[in-house]
Amino acid sequence: MTTTFSQLGLPTALVKALDKQGLTEPFPIQTATIRDVADGRDVAGRAPTGSGKTLAFGLPILATVAQARPNRPKALILAPTRELAEQIRRDLAPYGKAMHRQVFAIYGGVRYQAQKDWMRRGVDVLVATPGRLEDLIEQGSVDLSEVNIVTVDEADRMADMGFLPTVRRILNQTSKDRQTLLFSATLDGDVAVLIREYQNEPVRHEAGTVESETTDAEHHFWLVENDEKVQHTANIVGVANRSIVFTRTRHGADRLAKQLSRIGVGAVAMHGGRSQNQRRRALQSFASGEAQALIATDVAARGIHIDAVASVVHFDPPADHKDYLHRSGRTARAGAAGTVISLVTGSQKRAVRRIQDKLDLRHPIEKRSPGRADRPRREEPRPSKQQHPKRARSNKKSERPIAIVDHPAPRTKQKRKPTPDGTQSLHVSNLPWEVTDDDVRVLFSPYGRVKQATVIIDNRGRSKGFGFVDMPYPDAQRAMRTLDGSRLSGRPLKVKVAASRAKRN
Template identity: 50%
Template sequence: MTTSFDALGVAPDLAGVLSAQGKTHAFAIQELTIADALAGRDVCGKAKTGSGKTLAFGLPVLQTVKTAEPCRPRAIILVPTRELATQVKEELEPIGAVRDITVAAIYGGADIEKQIKKLKAGVEVIAATPGRMIDLIDRKELDLTDVGIVVLDEADRMADMGFMPQVEWILRHIPGDHQTLLFSATLDGVVQGLIDRYQTDPVRHEVESEGVTVASMTQRFLRVHQMDKVKVAAAISRSGTKTLMFTRTKRMADKLVDQLNEQGVKAAAIHGDLRQSQREKSLADFMAGKLSVLVATDVAARGIHVDDIDIVIHFDPPEDHKAYLHRSGRTARAGQGGLVVTLLLWDQELEVKRLQKRLGEDQPMPEVFSNNPILQDLTNWVPVEKV
């Protein structure tokens, strides 16, 4: 039985906004951490992307912050990517609005003057990437004196992306007493170092997530022909509302978007060669349902946090089982199910067999053509050698 937000100590006005959004009961990570965070404890939460951790730290932040002076935020949320900064802001802003709490996303690659103007108007909560935050501190446009809560979100990814020196620089420059909430998919190595140095007697909470996403995914492996491959992918995407497709290269991502559009499927790409504004627009259109397909490369996918992706298609098979799990984990999030389809050409069969072995999967890889009706409902179809 899940717990209601009221029961966890979330204030009635904030719980009311959640209720209006259709959120009445907490996810596991929220259930474990909210009460401790509200009590002012330092919290260490082990949870994967998509587990609902934004509200796990966001609600205690919104409930406890006071009104901010110009350029002196009350809470900072450090995140690894611009996309995540934007997403945290979009999730928390409507809830904070009920108390006139302002939330801003601060990241590089966007107009710094606009961000400074926002800070000067007074912002209670900022979700920021470390580099841009240091820029603003150096320019004396951001003062950390009043910060009472610090959140480190996806600490392991910040470490992977080489941001630890910047993160530690920021943490060392927060002068007053403050509460620190840390969330990460792993709590060892560098992340453990952060916990030891910057948290005081933290309470640890862990959501058992090993294999959960794979268990709630339906996985299919289909042999296709080069000339028919795009049509197969288009047919599968039509059976869902939001499909994420993965290619190995940026060039292939762009090419696939053009080919899908020719098939009447609305698609856009997200990869490192695109301008930040283009990436944000594609992601926003995808989240809003204006696009049914988003085509991504592995690196770009790290910034994608969309809850209701129902299909993931590995248009190009992933490099290894880790990449497969990372890509596939974009569906079957927050307790939902999801369909994951790997398309392979005749010369990729051995490679995909090896992948299956690492995943503990043993499925037939039937040859399928784009006119086959099974593509309209792969979830309920039972894979057989020949179709």
Template identity: 40%
Template sequence: MTFTDLGIETDLVDALASQGIIEPFPIQQQTIPLALTGQDIIGQAKTGTGKTFGFGLPLVQRLGLHPAPGVKALIVVPTRELCVQVTEDLELASKNRDVKIVSIYGGKAYEGQIEQLKAGAQIVVGTPGRLLDLASQRLLSLANVEVMVLDEADKMLDLGFLSDIEKLFSQTKPTRHTMLFSATMPGPIVALARRFMNRPIHIRATDPDEGLTQANIEHIVYRAHSLDKDEVIGRILQAEGRGKTVVFTRTKRAAAKLVEELNDRGYSAGAVHGDMTQEARERSMAAFKAGKKDILIATDVAARGIDVNDVTHVINHTVPDDHDAYLHRVGRTGRAGKTGIAVTFVDWADMHKWALINRALEMGIPEPVETYSSSPHLFADLNIPAGSKGRLKATPIPKAEKDASHPPRERSRSRSGGSTEGSTRDGSRPPRERRRSEPADRTEADAPAASPAADGSTPAAKRRRRRRRSGGSGGAGQAGSGEGSAAAQS
């Protein structure tokens, strides 16, 4: 079956063919014909199986070749990364049409987004917060929206986003065409979604013989020690055939620490997490897609926005919170029909959490094998060459540590080539009396008291006796003067 067989017009088919997209995925085969008729749809399919084109192609085709200016379609997504990804896919599909698409999300300046809206953009892809912000300022009007889509709808309809989604729906007309898509769609979310839809059809594009996890992804689970994880990851990154790799961490701090550690070990890694500016996140994601960096460290903020077809490995540095989060994380590999490997580390304290995920996904791994960086099965499971270490280059010793290894006295001696301050030429210490800091031109009063003579008298006492014998202080002064003169003359 081809896209033409599904009713997609020639210019859209040609745009897809230019990127090597020829055959539709099952979710596209089932949703596109219904979406073209205006039927409300709840579409469910595993990650990486083409859901974006499942709603994007009917949406673009409905607008026509030359749509009038003004917002006619709204696609709401939970993350900035997914917003960029969906926009790129729609731009690809509509490159042969006079359709303008704008991304609306936080972390970037308002001016550029407002200019695109004023220029007549017909399709808006955005996150709820920024969309409502612009709508409240009357810079974005949703009154004429004909098609509304919630991508990753399970995330959009949970308690964190629900109030914002309700406000967005309230600003559109009741006759709009509504579509919801996600990889996971719990029953309560489906019931909630029906509030915003008109007799929707729930489509599940899955193989009856396939389990809850993707069959083209190999799942490997290890019970690992937290202090050994970096070394284990370093060795996995040397596995034969490894391509681009995504490592998921639980916290932003852990992501920042791990990217620094891997770069120090000689790997080329970037990061995407909430503490980074939007520009830094986009640069990191662009470098990863372009292959300038082959490792991406991310928190769950990016688990729904990384659409890169050549990711071969996903590593869960820590266990996800639930089985839905697990599916979205590991779904970054094995996309578009390719195979992938998902490695998950389970800490001893997280065994209960893993037990729930294992039971929900029927994975059959209740007790992950205890694994260390030196475990033989690690090398065998992941095709790691024997003898591989987790470091590509030696860690440079910081200057402060080098200085600390040489005491100041030794550094001074090694630089001068001679003795240090307070030492003799041969390096020995001088006697204590010679080390005492004393002026060279001391007066008699500054000098230490002389030792007494043999008869017990001191020189000062003898001078006093001589002055008394010479007849008083004046005489003594004269006598002293005379004695001084005679001494000077002699």
């Protein structure tokens, strides 16, 4: 039986606000966590990126938090990066408004004065990065003594970035009888110490495992020459269209963005060396579709949440398996499809093998040469003593690349009831003659699970210009809104709800 947000005990105002956002059924981590948080219990949640954990802690906080006095917030949410802090604020803003509670974020890279002014007005739920929060505490603009509920989000990343001493100092300034929530991709090591020192008999909840960040994506490892990596990246982005590309350094991100732009690929760079406004503009350019590729460093990309990222490219291999998970988690979020491609030079093979072994990703490192377009081919897993059926995904696709899709402004949403099993069938027309079933599947998969994609062909085996795509109802609605009117090989696509099968026949 499906649980609803109302059944989890959330106030009517929050349930109505969720419904306006199109959210009626909670994700597993939300179902598991919301009641315990609302009941005042400490919670340690193990949840991968994209699992819905922000609402898991944010909704019950907003349901119970009291109004704050100037400079004295009642609830505190700590995040490791500016982007994640701002993302949390945006995610919670409509629900804060519904409950008449002020949610505000403070982080580095912006002027102090505006943040001080907001604190003087009174902020009920404060989202903050540790460094800027400590600065404002020292300047007398924030007093944490009345904070009675704290969330430490992405605690494992806090540890990786060396923030735990600061986090401890901050927690020590909050109310002694506070409720402490902690969410992390892992709950061991330094995170386990934080749980032991600052939580009281916490309830533990898990939504998937750390490895679940990788199992919903298709993984490819390509052995390439160093001077071919830019062209490979351009080809991948040209096929996938919406890609996040990771480099090891800030300079590498800037250089790659310029190189891609010179060969006709829209790319923007985002890293810690850029101002907050520059980073925000880069994100907006990528999210709107103006830029096809976001070139980012590990720290800068932490907390990015953009729907329908088709692929992640490891231009430079990550430092370890944890960074591989965090990077790869930018695609295949919340059950959607996605592709992860690692570009590996000969000198990097051994390090990449170690990452694969840690994550049990049994894929060959396949020799590739850049052609006109790169398209992942089916890869057979390397043999292992213990096979994992859940990870044995089929990567079979047509070898013919699809064209880049340009997204226009969303059109008016069409509504038609789904079939009894929740499937919505879409009619796609004005397709190029050379398009295949797999091309259409790849085109629609960033918006959700494609149950079936069929291009109607003539007696010569070529497309008649139309076909059908079956997807779960919410995914189909999202795909239709985005793809209707977009262009494929210069042709404007028409996407609408298909007639019933009886009428088609």
